[in-house]
Amino acid sequence: MLTRLRHLTTLENLPRECIERLLDRSITMRDACAHGTRKLNLLNGRTILNLFFEPSTRTRTSFELAARRLGADVINFNISFSSTAKGEELFDTLHTLEAMHMDAIIVRHKVSGTPDELVKHAMSGVSVINAGDGDRAHPTQGLLDALTIRQHKPDFSRLIVVICGDVKHSRVARSDVHAFSTLGAKEIRLCGPAALMPEASELPACTFYDDFDKAIEGADVAITLRLQKERMASIDLPDEAAYFRAYGLDTRRLAKAAHGCLVMHPGPINRGVEIAPDVADGPQSRILEQVGNGVFVRMAVLAEMLAR
Numbered sequence: 001m002l003t004r005l006r007h008l009t010t011l012e013n014l015p016r017e018c019i020e021r022l023l024d025r026s027i028t029m030r031d032a033c034a035h036g037t038r039k040l041n042l043l044n045g046r047t048i049l050n051l052f053f054e055p056s057t058r059t060r061t062s063f064e065l066a067a068r069r070l071g072a073d074v075i076n077f078n079i080s081f082s083s084t085a086k087g088e089e090l091f092d093t094l095h096t097l098e099a100m101h102m103d104a105i106i107v108r109h110k111v112s113g114t115p116d117e118l119v120k121h122a123m124s125g126v127s128v129i130n131a132g133d134g135d136r137a138h139p140t141q142g143l144l145d146a147l148t149i150r151q152h153k154p155d156f157s158r159l160i161v162v163i164c165g166d167v168k169h170s171r172v173a174r175s176d177v178h179a180f181s182t183l184g185a186k187e188i189r190l191c192g193p194a195a196l197m198p199e200a201s202e203l204p205a206c207t208f209y210d211d212f213d214k215a216i217e218g219a220d221v222a223i224t225l226r227l228q229k230e231r232m233a234s235i236d237l238p239d240e241a242a243y244f245r246a247y248g249l250d251t252r253r254l255a256k257a258a259h260g261c262l263v264m265h266p267g268p269i270n271r272g273v274e275i276a277p278d279v280a281d282g283p284q285s286r287i288l289e290q291v292g293n294g295v296f297v298r299m300a301v302l303a304e305m306l307a308r
Helices: 016-032 060-070 091-099 112-123 137-153 171-182 240-247 287-306
Strands: 047-053 073-077 103-107 127-133 160-163 189-192 206-209 223-224 262-264
Touching: 016 137, 016 171, 016 223, 016 262, 016 287, 060 073, 060 103, 060 127, 060 287, 091 112, 103 112, 103 137, 103 287, 112 127, 112 160, 127 287, 137 262, 137 287, 160 171, 171 189, 262 287
Parallel strands: 047 073, 047 103, 103 127, 160 189, 160 223, 189 206, 223 262
Antiparallel strands: none
8 A cells, every 4th residue: 555645845756656646646636626617625624835935826826726626725825924034944934834733835945955844844744845946846847747748648658858948947857857757758858058957967867968959859748948047146148039049949840859749838938038939829739738737736736645
């Protein structure tokens, strides 16, 4: 019998059967709530806190929708009006919230490793879910990307996936790599300018490219990433037009991929920088499908941890 998850801070080293169970449960959640039109009562009496120290649209909203569709009470913690703005240590904030009997804390923080530190310092039975920490991990995004791919191309062992853009600063790229490699992807290609690529030792399951035209040849899935300028120190990059010419996904490059290649992007999109508008909105785009799947994946994660 598989042990249910208590926390979710990364997909790295998460067993394949656990990932597949969460993906299967996401589909169960989707069907049970009739694509969001029917409220479930699996988490009645549970209280979930959104603790976001960085801006978010998709992740925060979908976690809130997921919790409410499961019948939980949701509190959105306003950082600017909290005691952390007065200098309170994060762990004191954690213990204060624990004293109010929260069942789960969903945290996004600019410092890598913060969710694991919260797990380490938690004194109650509260569950911690990572909604993105620094450039390290974004596990529910990795799960929803895997779900989106699996709905169209279920056999990962046959898939070539290319991830292009600012891989170095992307927590999404790392969680995607952990999910896809665990699910048995045939090949994962990472592409971008040298200044925006991680050390090869960080992601040994991948092959590295600096030429997007070569990287996308025969790819079954193409995931583009935005330039995360808020995480860059002093990196010399070409202007946006030059970057798009070298690393932007347009119809010419997409034609080099395998027939029916899925186009994906974790958002927010910078149109004309990492992806052309007609590709982002084109027939092969699964970007909005990713957003929709995010709610069902987060329902599955919350139900896995908190359903009685």
